[in-house]
Amino acid sequence: MTGQSETGASGAARLEVEGLSLSFGGLKALSTVSFAAEPGSITALIGPNGAGKTSMFNCISGFYHPQQGAVRFDGRDVTRMHPPERAALGFARTFQNIALFRGMTVLDNIKLGRHAHMKTNLLQALAYWGPAQREEMALRAEVEERIIDFLEINHIRNMPVAALSYGLQKRVELARALAMRPRILLLDEPVAGMNREETEDMARFILDVKEEWGTTILMVEHDMGMVMDISDHVVVLNFGQVIASGLPHEVQADPHVTEAYLGSGDPAALMARLRGEGPDTGRNREEVA
Amino acid sequence: MQIGTAKHSYRADEALLTTRPQRLWMALFALSLCAAPFLLDNYWLYLACLVAINVASATGLNILTGYTGLVSLGQAAFMAVGAYTVGWMQLNLPTPFLLNLLAGGFTAALVGLVVGLPSLRVKGLYLAIATIAASFILHFVFVNWESVTNGNSGLTLTPATFLGTPLTDYSQLYFVFVPITALMVLGAANLFRTRIGRAFIAIRDRDISAEVLGISLLRTKLMSFAISSFYAGVAGGMWAYFFRVVTPESFPFVYSIFFLAAIIVGGMGTILGAILGAVFMTLVPELLRFGIDWLTPVLPNAAAMLSPVRTIVFGLLIVGFLIFEPKGLAEIVQRTRRYFHLWPFKK
Numbered sequence: 001m002t003g004q005s006e007t008g009a010s011g012a013a014r015l016e017v018e019g020l021s022l023s024f025g026g027l028k029a030l031s032t033v034s035f036a037a038e039p040g041s042i043t044a045l046i047g048p049n050g051a052g053k054t055s056m057f058n059c060i061s062g063f064y065h066p067q068q069g070a071v072r073f074d075g076r077d078v079t080r081m082h083p084p085e086r087a088a089l090g091f092a093r094t095f096q097n098i099a100l101f102r103g104m105t106v107l108d109n110i111k112l113g114r115h116a117h118m119k120t121n122l123l124q125a126l127a128y129w130g131p132a133q134r135e136e137m138a139l140r141a142e143v144e145e146r147i148i149d150f151l152e153i154n155h156i157r158n159m160p161v162a163a164l165s166y167g168l169q170k171r172v173e174l175a176r177a178l179a180m181r182p183r184i185l186l187l188d189e190p191v192a193g194m195n196r197e198e199t200e201d202m203a204r205f206i207l208d209v210k211e212e213w214g215t216t217i218l219m220v221e222h223d224m225g226m227v228m229d230i231s232d233h234v235v236v237l238n239f240g241q242v243i244a245s246g247l248p249h250e251v252q253a254d255p256h257v258t259e260a261y262l263g264s265g266d267p268a269a270l271m272a273r274l275r276g277e278g279p280d281t282g283r284n285r286e287e288v289a
Numbered sequence: 290m291q292i293g294t295a296k297h298s299y300r301a302d303e304a305l306l307t308t309r310p311q312r313l314w315m316a317l318f319a320l321s322l323c324a325a326p327f328l329l330d331n332y333w334l335y336l337a338c339l340v341a342i343n344v345a346s347a348t349g350l351n352i353l354t355g356y357t358g359l360v361s362l363g364q365a366a367f368m369a370v371g372a373y374t375v376g377w378m379q380l381n382l383p384t385p386f387l388l389n390l391l392a393g394g395f396t397a398a399l400v401g402l403v404v405g406l407p408s409l410r411v412k413g414l415y416l417a418i419a420t421i422a423a424s425f426i427l428h429f430v431f432v433n434w435e436s437v438t439n440g441n442s443g444l445t446l447t448p449a450t451f452l453g454t455p456l457t458d459y460s461q462l463y464f465v466f467v468p469i470t471a472l473m474v475l476g477a478a479n480l481f482r483t484r485i486g487r488a489f490i491a492i493r494d495r496d497i498s499a500e501v502l503g504i505s506l507l508r509t510k511l512m513s514f515a516i517s518s519f520y521a522g523v524a525g526g527m528w529a530y531f532f533r534v535v536t537p538e539s540f541p542f543v544y545s546i547f548f549l550a551a552i553i554v555g556g557m558g559t560i561l562g563a564i565l566g567a568v569f570m571t572l573v574p575e576l577l578r579f580g581i582d583w584l585t586p587v588l589p590n591a592a593a594m595l596s597p598v599r600t601i602v603f604g605l606l607i608v609g610f611l612i613f614e615p616k617g618l619a620e621i622v623q624r625t626r627r628y629f630h631l632w633p634f635k636k
Contacts, residue, residue: 061501087503099498101491103558111484112491116503118484122512125486128479133300136483140299180502 012039012216013074013090013183015060020069022055022240029055030240032069037184037233042210042217044227044248047237048260053220054096056237057188060218061093062086073184087116090183094173096192096220102162106153106172109161110143113179143179150212151175151205167198174205178213185209187219191226199223203230228252236260305478322467326460334459340571341466342527345473347551347567348560349520352477354549355557356486357513358493359408363420364521365544366427367404370397371522372529372539376444377437379529386449386456390469390526397522398515400427405514409507424542431537443536446529456530466527473520478560480516489513490558554610556617565618574603 015037022030030052037043045053058064060071062083070079073089081089092113100109118139124132148154151171156164161172170190177185190206191199203226209215221227227234228248235245238260244251251257296302306312326334350364371393378389404423408416431438438444448455449465456462480486488509491499496506529535547570555566577599584591614620 063497083500084503084505087501091501093501095498099495099501101494101498103494104487104490108487108490112487112499112502112504115484115488115491120483120485122485122516125480125483126476128482132483136303137299140303144299176502 011183012214014039014072015184015216015218016072016075017056017060018070018072020056020059020066020071022052022059022064022066028240030059030066033237033240033242034069035235035242035245037216037218039216040210040214041232042206042219042230043233043235044231045218045220045235045237046222046224046227047243051237051260052240053237054188055240057093057186057220061091061186084116087180090181091186092177092180092182092184093186094170094177094188094190096188098166098169098173100161100169100173100176103160105158105160106164106175107140107143107148107157109172110147110175110179111139113176114139114142114181117181147175147178150208151178167194167201170194170198170202171205174202174209178209182215184216184218187217187221189220189222191221191223199226206230303482305482322471326463331459334463336572336575338459338462338466338531340568341463341470342524342531343548343551343567343571344564345470345527346521346524347548347555347563348474348477349517349524350548351552351555351557351560351563352480352489352520353513353517355552355559355562356481356493357489357510358412359405359510359513360413360417360549361420361514361517362417362542362545362549363404363424363427364517364548365540365542366424367397367401367518367521368525368528368544369427369431369535369537369540370400370518371525372535373431373438373444374522375526375529376446376535379446379449380444386451386530389449390523390530393526393529394519394522397525398519401514401518401521402511404518405511408510408514421542424545428537438537441537443534443539444529446533446535448533449530462531466531469523469527473523474560474564477520477563481560485509485512493558550607552617554607554617556619559617559619561622562617562619565622569618573606574599577602 017036018034020030020033021028033052033056035043035045045056047053055064059066062078062081062085066079070077072078073086073091076089078086078089083091101112104112118135120132120135124130128136144157148157151174153168153171153175156168156172161169164172174187174190177187187206191202194202206217206219207230210217219231231248233245234248234251236243236251236254236257238256243256243260244254246254294308296307301307306315325337329337346364346368349367350361353359353361371390374393374396375386375389378384378392379386382389384392404420407419411419432440448457450456451461451465454461456465481490488499488504491502491504492506492509492513499509500506525540528539532539548567551566551570552563553566554569555564556562581591581595581599584595588594610617
């Protein structure tokens, strides 16, 4: 592969979030959140609905600008960078509600992942001559041999994305992110809405990406089975704050986490909430968040 | 007879024409384009030149509106910029006409860059209104900048000269316009095989994820505006050499709508669509006129009675396309191709 040296970007990166606070008007979405994703590991960001996971993701990928705190990429402060600059550094992400280009084929969608690292200018493109053609052919070979084969989507490469099943679309989105040769891969609910088989496939691909490409992965996910199976490190958010972090089994055993998900551990208190007797029901809390 | 397509290299798979029948048809088409001036009479050559000009401009608008998703109603104004540039250069400078055409394209591209600036903030109908505003401002400039545009009476051009010969015949102009248009269409087709063309489509389909992929919205949108108006400028330049009179009324606002209708009827976001659409919009009114001519022996005053009907029929045809074939003429061609793709083995 030639591109890694071209871009100067290679290997997994360390992502660090430091004291991040974000509020929309009076609503505090995130307050002083800190955590890190270590190079070449899988970090999962979990938490109940409205805990601030997607806001966190949008801060990391540059759509929201936090009022306080910093996002560091290999020690470099990227908090104020725009998404295209982050892409050039090696950020890649997928979206919770698939954000593929529906009018294009799978192949073209994946090729777009390399956009920021390609050099063809307008004149060369109009003539499709010399360097432009060579660059396109190198891209095609890379996409075919490194990504399409890897993710087992050979059979659909020429199909328009709109015609694919949900699970396959998610996989194409992962393929597009991989085409960016990411140094950190942000996955926003990679298996949401998938059946068991599709979930297992996706989990396998994510593990393969980590092992074969050595990419740092940060994901938001609701499927606890998968999170506990493949993550190296789990960070739990609730009401915009980190309430626990550590190895999967540590987090699972943490009483704060159980409380965040299920409410208080006391059965009597739980029953009381179910009947809506408590002043602070789980439902109300979610609405606040 | 074809039973399948097998390719041995990525290059073959990414070629513009991938199958032998496609290449054969294209060769036939090129041959007939070369032969046309020897077979057609002057009236049809006039129409052929007009079609070439309109195809060039419609292809440009298709890059902007069909591929990048930025609705523009300024295409005629950009053509006017090209036409005035060419007219002024032809009258005041000794430069060869091909250079003038290029200069027309670049001037229009510069104007397009400025007109495109609001596109970062406004989309859809709002952008369309912004481009309409730009059209009227440009019209005002054409009327009032008399030292260059000669105001309302406009510029009257001398014919373009090529190797000492003045190009006055339609057949001569045909041999200049058709290759230029063919090159421009080829350029557009190439564009969408590369990163730049893909970035345009990405912005049309979903601009937020385009940004995440490292596509700068402002740069790419402006680039699309510049290319599109470059095409319009060159087309306008050809128009100037064709009619040899350029006035502020040569490129009315309706002409912009004509191009928008052409790419909608032809098929937005396909190279073939702009070509078919421009051909349709240019030729169908003429064909309808022939229909009236044929009726004249039967109905003596058919012309007077049916002229308004012609406009109505033309309008109905366009509405018909919007309803029954929203993806345009290009989709009909694609469907026919699919049907015959592996014919007769697969239907």
